[in-house]
Structures are given as structure tokens and as C-alpha cells.
Amino acid sequence: MSxxxxxxxxxxxxxxxxxxxxxxxxxxxxxxxSVDWSHALLTETxxxxxxxxxxxxxxxxxxxxxxxxxxxxxxxxxxxxxxxLLVDKSLVRAENSSGRTRYRLLExxxxxxxxxxxxxxxxxxIRARHRDYYTSMAALLDTPGRTDYEQLLQQAETNMDNLxxxxxxxxxxxxxxxxxxxxxxxxPLWHTRGRILEGCAWFDAIPIDExxxxxxxxxxxxxxxxDMAVVTLFRGDRMARAQHALTLARELDDPALLARALTAxxxxxxxxxxxxxxxxxxxxxxxxARAIGDQWRLSQILAQQxxxxxxxxxxxxxxxxxxxxxxxxxxxxDRFGARLCRLSRGWALLMRGDLVDAxxxxxxxVADCQAAHDEFLAASGLMGLGVAQAQRGEVSAAAEAAEVxxxxxxxxxxxxxxxxxxxxxxxxxxxxxxxxxxxxxxLRGATSAWLSSSWRWCNAPSTPSKRHGRWVI
Numbered sequence: 244m245s246x247x248x249x250x251x252x253x254x255x256x257x258x259x260x261x262x263x264x265x266x267x268x269x270x271x272x273x274x275x276x277s278v279d280w281s282h283a284l285l286t287e288t289x290x291x292x293x294x295x296x297x298x299x300x301x302x303x304x305x306x307x308x309x310x311x312x313x314x315x316x317x318x319x320x321x322x323x324x325x326x327x328l329l330v331d332k333s334l335v336r337a338e339n340s341s342g343r344t345r346y347r348l349l350e351x352x353x354x355x356x357x358x359x360x361x362x363x364x365x366x367x368x369i370r371a372r373h374r375d376y377y378t379s380m381a382a383l384l385d386t387p388g389r390t391d392y393e394q395l396l397q398q399a400e401t402n403m404d405n406l407x408x409x410x411x412x413x414x415x416x417x418x419x420x421x422x423x424x425x426x427x428x429x430x431p432l433w434h435t436r437g438r439i440l441e442g443c444a445w446f447d448a449i450p451i452d453e454x455x456x457x458x459x460x461x462x463x464x465x466x467x468x469x470d471m472a473v474v475t476l477f478r479g480d481r482m483a484r485a486q487h488a489l490t491l492a493r494e495l496d497d498p499a500l501l502a503r504a505l506t507a508x509x510x511x512x513x514x515x516x517x518x519x520x521x522x523x524x525x526x527x528x529x530x531x532a533r534a535i536g537d538q539w540r541l542s543q544i545l546a547q548q549x550x551x552x553x554x555x556x557x558x559x560x561x562x563x564x565x566x567x568x569x570x571x572x573x574x575x576x577d578r579f580g581a582r583l584c585r586l587s588r589g590w591a592l593l594m595r596g597d598l599v600d601a602x603x604x605x606x607x608x609v610a611d612c613q614a615a616h617d618e619f620l621a622a623s624g625l626m627g628l629g630v631a632q633a634q635r636g637e638v639s640a641a642a643e644a645a646e647v648x649x650x651x652x653x654x655x656x657x658x659x660x661x662x663x664x665x666x667x668x669x670x671x672x673x674x675x676x677x678x679x680x681x682x683x684x685x686l687r688g689a690t691s692a693w694l695s696s697s698w699r700w701c702n703a704p705s706t707p708s709k710r711h712g713r714w715v716i
Contacts, residue, residue: 278355281334291316292325293334294363297356298373301404302338302347311373315365345401371416374409378421381406381428392576393615399432400616414448420459422449423467430470435579437618442474465491465500469507476514485511499540502531506544513551521551542572546580549587553594562591582611582620586627593631601631622648 285293295312296303303311308326313319326346329335334352338345348356360366380402383395399406406429413422426445433442451464451471459467468488475484485507492504509524525548532541545568552561565584572581589604605628612621625648633641649660 274351275355278352281332282355282359284332285329285334288317288321289325289328290359292322293329294356294359295365295369296329296335296346296348297353297360298369298408299347299405300408301402302345303402303405304343304345307376307402307405308346310376311369314372370412373405374412374421377402377405377409378413378425378428381425384431385428390576393578396431396435399429400436410445418458419449419451420463423451423459423463427463427467427470430474431579433474434619435615435617437621439474439477439619443478446471446475461491462495462497462500464488465495465504469504472507473510476511481515482508482511498531498535499537502528502537502540502544505531506540506547509544509551510547513547513554516555518551518555518557521548521555525551538571538575539577542568542575542577542580545571546577546583546587549584553587553590556594558591558594561587561594565591578611578615579617579620582608582615582617585611586620586624589624589627589631593627593634598631598635602628602635605631 282290282293292308292312296308298311299307305323305326309319309322313322317325326335330337330346335346335348338347360369380395381399384392384399406425410422410425413419413425422445426442426449429442429445433439446467449467451459451467465488468484468491472482472485472488485504488504489501489508492501495501505524505528509521509528512521512524525544528544529541529548532538532544545564549561549565549568552558552564565587568584569581569588572578572584585604586608589601589608592598592601592604605624609621609624609628612618612624625644629641629644629648632638632644645664649664
């Protein structure tokens with residue numbers, strides 16, 4: 244077979260791997276014969292569980308197996324015993340690398356089990372059960388104030404293959420309500436795990452138009468539009484979706500949803516450098532959050548508001564909002580919000596010319612981001628660290644931070660690559676400043692103006708022109 248034929252054949256391994264030693268026993272002459280022989284030795288209950296486990300991708304735990312594969316002919320309490328028998332017969336693998344046992348089927352074996360599931364009359368029911376289980380898991384990320392929030396994020400990351408499968412099943416069954424709900428629930432994952440491009444792809448795959456309005460509730464559509472406006476912002480999309488979400492949210496009696504839509508509008512307005520509009524959106528959103536006692540939402544609003552103040556080149560507002568935001572975020576356990584506030588505080592210090600404190604603040608934020616696998620904020624933190632070190636004359640350290648930033652953002656998107664290159668360009672700053680002999684006051688003013696210009700350049704709505712591309716400080 245040619246290389247192309249082999250690659251095409253991997254979609255059906257059993258037809259590709261037909262040859263075997265003619266001197267071997269019959270059950271070992273082909274891959275299918277070997278698995279057929281193993282399957283024939285199973286009891287009917289084991290066969291039932293085996294085919295149902297085919298819906299899992301990337302592994303699963305006992306709770307998932309009990310919920311998805313249990314029921315009907317298999318009671319929940321039987322699942323562990325039957326699963327253990329399948330492990331003993333090498334049809335399922337058990338792995339324990341993080342203190343919790345996870346199970347998985349080798350892909351070839353899973354394809355065989357998937358065939359058996361397709362031959363049964365329960366394939367659609369099992370796939371729907373799988374989708375509902377992982378949709379419910381994702382929905383927990385949208386439940387504010389949980390003490391196990393970081394564990395939920397890690398759980399979602401570990402089960403990303405299953406979440407993708409659940410999303411795909413919703414699309415295949417023309418269920419945009421379920422698909423949008425799942426994509427919105429994973430909004431924290433898109434940001435904290437550097438999955439911006441994947442989040443964009445999910446939202447792009449779901450049509451939100453007049454034809455789908457009958458299939459999607461107004462609340463789900465408003466939430467999805469608000470989240471879509473934020474997650475696709477770094478790709479150049481602008482205010483239309485956020486405004487649509489706000490219009491829908493105002494028609495519904497749901498203060499939390501309205502605060503969500505207002506926050507999205509504030510974020511987009513901030514990236515468009517419309518300071519007055521952003522301030523108005525944030526003020527109304529914060530007022531709603533305080534009125535209903537939603538400290539989690541308030542934490543996120545303040546964090547984003549501080550970030551917007553940084554982009555506006557207003558260190559005083561950035562620092563004041565970040566201080567309040569840190570207090571709220573720490574009180575409710577919103578670690579992402581706390582990191583964003585501390586990052587804003589680092590930029591405020593840098594704009595003021597407090598370079599020593601800025602380096603310390605950025606270093607702490609980057610370390611926290613790396614510990615939490617937060618690639619989204621790590622990119623901005625590394626940019627700030629490189630800029631601050633460059634302005635202190637620590638050219639080698641600044642170059643190292645810029646290189647790490649560029650490496651970290653390679654798969655996140657063009658916007659974040661821009662942040663890395665801004666840090667890289669700053670290696671020339673110390674020489675320029677030493678030649679101009681700026682006073683501390685003038686240095687702070689130059690830094691603030693330059694940072695504001697840098698954010699504007701990174702946020703340019705279209706491809707940079709030649710003039711922008713040659714922009715040199």
C-alpha cells in the first residue's frame with residue numbers, strides 16, 4: 244500500500260490489517276479475528292458494557308461509566324465489577340497517574356466496540372446520555388462561587404475529548420440549544436487554558452440566525468452572543484454580537500444575564516478605545532452585580548474594568564479598580580479574576596515608572612499563571628515582564644522573557660503573538676532612553692503613551708499597514 248492508502252486505511256484499521264502469519268492459530272491471523280475471539284468469550288452483560296464504553300474519547304472515570312454506560316440491563320452498582328472484568332481481559336485499560344483511576348479503550352478496540360454499538364438499538368440513547376453527562380459537567384463551570392472551581396477547570400481540561408464529542412453530537416442532531424449551552428459553559432476554559440482559537444471554532448460552527456431562533460431560547464442566545472463577542476474579540480470581531488446580546492438581555496427579567504451582556508459590551512468597547520461607553524457598561528454591570536449580591540460576577544467585572552483602564556493608558560484607574568477587584572476575587576476564590584487584577588496592577592506600576600515593583604508584580608503573576616496552566620494571561624504577563632526589564636536596562640532578561648512569551652503564544656492566535664513581539668522590540672528601549680536622558684516624570688509619561696499605542700497596534704481591526712509594520716520606538 245502507498246503512504247496515502249495507509250493513512251486513508253487508518254479510518255478502518257480492521258480492513259487494512261488483514262494479513263497475518265499463516266502458521267499462527269486462526270484467532271491470531273488477523274486483528275479482527277483476535278478481537279472477535281476475545282469478544283466471543285464475554286458474557287452478555289460484559290458485551291453490553293463493552294459496546295457502551297465506545298462512546299468515550301480520551302478516557303473516562305468510574306462515575307462517567309456508571310452514568311453513561313449503566314442503566315437498563317446494567318445496574319450502577321454492577322458497573323465496577325464488569326469494568327474490572329474487562330480490564331482483566333485486556334479490552335479496557337486502567338490508568339492511575341493523578342490519584343484517580345481513569346479507564347480507556349485502545350483506539351482499535353474502541354472502533355470495534357463502536358461497530359457493535361452501531362449494530363445495537365441503543366446507540367443514539369447512549370450517545371445522548373454521554374452528551375448530557377458532559378454538558379452537565381461543563382455547566383458547573385458557569386456556577387459562580389464554588390469552592391472546587393479550580394478542580395472543575397482541571398476536570399474539564401482532562402475530559403476535553405469527551406466534551407468535543409458531546410458538542411459534535413449536538414451539532415449532528417441539529418440541537419443548537421445544547422451546542423450553544425456547552426460552548427458558553429466552557430468560556431472559562433477557552434480563556435484560562437489558552438484555547439481561544441478552539442473556542443472561536445466552536446462558536447463559528449453554530450449558526451445563530453433567524454432560522455435557528457425557533458430552536459434556541461432567548462436566554463441561551465443572549466448568553467452565547469455575549470460569550471462569542473468576548474472569545475472572538477482577539478480575532479478582530481467587534482461590537483455587533485455584544486449589542487445583540489444586550490438587546491436580548493434587556494428584554495428578559497434576568498439581572499445576572501444582563502450583567503453578563505453588559506460586561507461583554509464593556510470589554511469590546513475597551514478594545515475599541517471607547518472609554519466613555521466602556522465606563523457606562525461596566526458601571527451598570529457592577530451595579531446589577533452588587534444589587535443581587537453576585538460577588539463572583541462583580542469580581543469578573545472589576546477585573547475586566549481594570550484591564551480596560553490599562554489599555555486606555557490610565558494607571559490611576561487601573562490600579563484603583565485592580566485593588567478592589569483583587570479583594571473581591573480573593574474573597575470568593577476567583578483565581579483568574581485575581582490574576583487579571585494583579586496583572587493590571589503590574590501595568591499600572593509600569594506606566595508610573597515604578598520599574599522594580601512592576602518587575603516583581605509581573606514575575607509573581609507569570610509564576611501563578613504557569614502553576615495554573617493559564618496561557619491566556621501568561622502571555623500578557625510575560626510581555627509586561629519583558630518591557631519592565633528592558634526599561635530597567637536588563638536586556639538579557641528582557642530578551643529571555645520575550646522569547647518565552649513568543650513560544651507560549653504560538654498556538655493561541657495572532658493577537659498574542661503581537662504581545663510577544665512588543666516585548667521583543669523593547670530590548671532597544673534602554674539605549675533610546677539613555678540617549679534622550681529622560682527625567683522620571685517624562686519617562687512615566689513616555690511609558691504610558693507608548694503602552695497605550697502598543698495596545699492600539701495589537702488591537703488594530705485590520706492587517707497592519709506597511710507603516711504600522713515598520714513602527715519603531
